[in-house]
Amino acid sequence: MKERKIIHIDMDAFYASVEQRDHPEWRGKPLVVGHDVERGVVSAASYEARQFGVRSAMSSVKAKRLCPELIFAPLRMNVYKSISAQIHSIFEEYTDLIEPLSLDEAFLDVTENKKGIELAVDIAKEIKKRIREELGLIASAGVSYNKFLAKVASDYRKPDGLCTIHPSEAQKFIDGLPIESFWGVGKVTAKKMHALGINNGAQLRMSTLEFLTLEFGKAGQLYYNFARGIDLRPVEPERERKSVGCESTFEHDLIIKSSIVIELYHVAKELIRRLEKSGFKGYTLTLKIKFNDFTQKSRSISKDYPLITLQEILPLAKELLSDVDLTNHPIRLLGLSVSNPWEETPFRKYRQLSFDFK
DSSP, X not given: OOOOOEEEEEETTHHHHHHHHHOGGGTTSOEEESOOSTTOBOXXXXXXXXXXXXXXTOBHHHHHHHOTTOEEEOOOHXXXXXXXXXXXXXXXTTOSOEEXXXXXXXXXXXXXXXXXXXXXXXXXXXXXXXXXXXXXXXXXXXXXXXXXXXXXXXXXXXXXXXXXXXXXXXXXHHHTSBGXXXXXXXXXXXXXXXXXXXXXXXXXXXXXXXXXHHHHTTHHHHHHHHTTTOOOOOOOSSOOOOEEEEEEEEEEEEOSHHHHHHHHHHHHHXXXXXXXXXXOOEEEEEEEEEETTSOEEXXXXXXXXXXXXXXXXXXXXXXXXXTXXXXXXXXXXXXXXXXXXXXXXXXXXXXXXXXXXX
């Protein structure tokens, strides 16, 4: 089998970099995309802001406390989407096998590329150069023989990074990789791994498949493979929509039950609008709640028919809400999503009523 050539392109501080590009007076200064209000949340932070400890998803109040000189730029999603499309058009000049992960990052399979360039690293260099010259923005790139390693490589020398992990060097690289750098290992999983004595790739590789599966379920197989440089997932140009959702962050915390139900109604109405616009149909409804201390709860319920109307969704949303203890827990955010895509087949399995507790 021919060795694959995978590139992962990741725009550096994308939203913030666009704002600094379009506003020269902000260049070199700590900047975030978000609103400087009590309930505001940071959507993106420039590298100058990150030096103060400011990060995306942080509250605007905390960000400003860390960096009093912080510049707040309003979110301009239409601008970011337009620039993302321009970046995508550059990708298309090299390959049609493009898997977008978000507006600012994507995988490219350049094993067979349109320009007949032999080395994937040369393609990555060209793409980085064109993004800089044509759009005035900086991208980092990772090159390897699978998606896991290409993703890790793109993060390795940020910002403006370019890193290639060759098959002959992969195992040594993985062995020295901190466990936090593994794809799919978040803060909670990393903490558990540390408690189990797994701090890097070498220690992860010493763990048996049985042990990892016992401790981490299905993800155990993924970690077992990654520790050995194995990732057979293809670059998928067309990704099936898995869910449709929406959420609302409130100006003031919700405490009164009637107020919570009213806001839940408005979130459900917005969800219906998005379902109608996308044409998506699914069997599972998920309620997401974020409290004022930033802890989260989620509840899910599945039915044996697609959830597409307010009459179907709102009662289920209320049922899920009733299962959450709201006593002395002011609510900051409510979200609803429909997942588990509907398939037009005459023989679907009956789906039992189920709850997912987290």
